[in-house]
Amino acid sequence: MRKASLSLLALFGIAASIGAQPLVVQSYMSDEAPKNAFAALVAEFQKQNPAIKVTVNTVAHEQFKTQLVNYLTAKDAPDVLTWFAGFRMQQYAMKGLLEPLPESTFPGGSFVKEFPAAFKPAASYNSKIYFMPQSWYWWAVYYNKDVFAQYKLSVPKTWDEFLSVCETLKQNGVAPVSIGAKDTWTAGGWFDYMNVAVNGGTAHQKLTGGTVSYTDPSVLKTFGYIADLAKKGYILENAASYSWQEAVTPLVEGTAGMYLMGQFIMDSVPADKKASIDFFSFPKVGRPDYGVDTPTDGFMIPAKAKNKAAAKKFLAFIATKKAQDMMNVTLGRLSANMTGAIPNAEAERGLAMVKGAAFAAQFYDRDAPEEMAAKGMNAIVDILQAPDSYKDILTALDKERVRIYADLK
């Protein structure tokens, strides 16, 4: 009897696996916390959809970026890819490599039923939607509260206050600003926040759009501020030796005071130290308004995907409040879904900061062509190491700008 039922089970098992539609998800979430959260999410989808057999392949983030074009153009492309909203997604949509998502894909019947209308432009190209947003987060100046308390520092609101905080920290042997410049993208935050603070959002959009010169006086002014920080010795010593995670350690241990970074910095802060780390809004530099970086992460379907029906089903699942909460509450990020729960008090404040902003960018390397952003971020790291020659560095960078944007046409 038992034997019979076992073989019956086996039979069903085989039948199920033959009938199951395969769904291949290619993911760059290789860091511990997001990887585990995503695995839990996929398990939930799997439970609800036994007819679909989900396989998740994880590729280290930097390697994923180099292979993306390969994934998109392969004959049997993966069905779902993790990616970013904005220019870096839109250029693939423009080349016809992505599958559009009809409004009916979204569980509520349309994009704006689930997500803020403000998210639509970065998820669309040519009035078609190609991107299912999952989570977003803010960049801000993270700081060590214990260190600030020890030296009786309060959160700086203006650039002058910021500089005086830096000076106090430096006097006390604490590196004012940590940055893991071995990963050059960490400099991208400085580029966005500094330039928006100095020149405002519209001017910043023109710069990432390639129509303003990097030697324009307004841009020189932005980089002058950054160079000034380096000249005054406010940047963590040997910053270029550290990856972004390695540079978190001095902040956590209190040998560095502040770190301009995305919310995901908290993934790398040990659980028992999380209470010591907090963030504040980038200081204002002579303008009444301020901007924020709010990169949006999510998913897209290659035009050559094998199993688009299942892929859309998966994306529809990802879009629901429940699924977004599963991922984002765990990680402390904000859900793209309007009804998503706000995970904690920290996120509450992050959201308030974003809502008060006059301008929101994705991120330097998501708003500008990758070569431009990569070279721009290299330039910033160079400036941090040789602040006196920042004008020469920008002159060289601008030559690249002219060529890169001309090449895109």
Add this chain to the structure above:
Amino acid sequence: MKKSIGAPPWAPWAFLALPLILYAVWVILPICQSLAFAFTKRDSIVYGIQWVGFRNFARLLGDPTFWLAIKNNIIWLALFLLVPIPLGLGVAMLFNNEHRGNKVYKTLFYLPMTLSFAVIGTIWMWIYSPDFGVLNGFLRAIGLEELAKPWLGDKRYMTGALVAVGVWRQVPYVMILYLAGLKGVPAELVEAAMIDGATWGQRLRHIVIPLLAPATVVAMTISIIDSLRAFDIIYVMTNTKARAAEVLASYMYTSAFGYSDFGYGSAIAVVQFLITLAFILVYIGRVLRDETER
């Protein structure tokens, strides 16, 4: 050359068929494609070819990073010829005897060659780290604080630090080649040279080194190829951002995969290929000429 008695003329081709087909499809064809890509625009490889003639090559000439890469490759080449070859020879001579346990020494010394670059990169990162790194820790411990540097964070030391890792891996390789070469040298000659201390240097110069000339040629060839193709160590130790340590291979990779400019990347690869070829042709030409006919 003797006439090959009785061998049908198709015989070599029967043996060559399978290797040549595999090689042509998987290596020669892609090389030709890459050569062609060097004359195309950016990522037109992916989206439909647009020819741009020699524009990528013209851009190379005015690109400071390209010249930086050439300069760094020359540093790699010079250090790869100057350090691992004498050192590898020295170690090989040291181990080339009948003392008990010399096999253990040989085996242990060869260990670095069996490690993958990812592993090598991880280990050396711990050595070079500016604060907790072993190297700086050691320098501080012996009171040479001022020599403790951010080895991979400072433009001035980056290439040197990376070449050092390459040399560390290369010396065992060269040692093995010389050990193999020393098998062809009568042991008594080396023994004699070792025992007769007064003329040790002379014997080395006049007896051993000339006899090892073939092994030296192989060691040099491999060092030239490896130094001009240097990539993996740089790739793993700089988080794929070589910057001041850029060499041709890493710059090719950065251009093609970091900037999605496959046309430009292919042009860099072509230049690198031609430079390596120039070095090697001289050597191959000589070897093939010197070969006895059969």
Add this chain to the structure above:
Amino acid sequence: METRKNGPDARKTLLTLLFYVFSTLIVALWLLPILIAVFTSLKSMDEIMGSSKMWTPPKVLHWENFTRVWNKVGMSAYVLNTFLITVPSVVGALLVSSLSGFALAFYRFRLNKAVLVLFIAGMLIPFQMLMIPVFRLSDALSLRDTRPGVILFHIAFQLGFCTFFLRNFMRTIPFSLVEAPRIDGASEWTIYRKIIMPLSISSLAALGVLEFTWIWNDLLWSLVLIQSDSLKPVTLGLANMQGEFVSYYNMTAAGSIIAAIAPLGVFLLFQRYFISGLTVGAEKG
């Protein structure tokens, strides 16, 4: 015990002593980085962070770092995958290149040198140059993300070096060993199979050790050609692990050591063939 004090013997003893002193010193110096990795792999994170002296041996041996990496990170599957790619690739590369090596070493024909140069040129190419064309080719042939696809590529890609190496070895085999059986009416295949291959064993073994190390340690080609986690080799697994456990030096070290065991084992196993097998290649260039 009788000790003789005459010159050469004393000198010999001194030389022996010097051999052990110098050999120990240089081996210790050279293996220091590896020793640090071994120590690190056996420490707890507290011990690593508590002292900046990574070169000190662990106070308590934390073997569980290895079991955690083996089980939790799935190293066991990665290691198995690597074997399933490496062994067929090495065997294939040796067999196929023995054919071309044989043809180029023993036949006189017009294009002999040209074919040889073609194989040598393949050794010189900056291999990153081939990443995109090879990806497209594998995709077009539906071999992308399959084990046979990676194996075929490795075999083809290693043919240049292997052919060059084996041809040089085979040229040292006296030509009469080919001519005599030919006169006796042996087929060309028999000569290859029954005479030349058995004579080439040590050379094949030495080459096999080198190839095993190279293919086992390959990272970039697996990255390009393999998409599924279920097929990934240990080098890619290690790369993912470094993202996942970036600040756990002990785990990363343990993973690195696990990844290095197989090529080391193969080297130890075939060691006695290794140097003698390389000899001729080195002599003849």
